[in-house]
Amino acid sequence: MKCLLCQQRITEELSLAWLFSWQPYWQPHLCQYCRRNFVYLDKYQHCPRCFRYQKHTQICQDCQY
Secondary structure, eight states: OBOTTTOOBOOOOOOHHHHTTTOOOOOOSSOHHHHHHOOOOOTTSBOTTTOOBOSSSSOOHHHHO
16 A cells, blocks of 8 residues: 555555454554654644645635635
8 A cells, every 4th residue: 555645655564463363454544754744733723615724714815716
């Protein structure tokens, strides 16, 4: 599988202990680098229409056009 942000191939090594634990397999969508550097949006600092990051909560200029 490829990372949704950087398109690098994600390789996960499954251990024998995990295999016999009968836990469901969770396939990651982001590589470790993107997961570490991912910035979550604050609910008060984005455009209410497109969720673009900005300093205020008004509709951004792109959405106004």
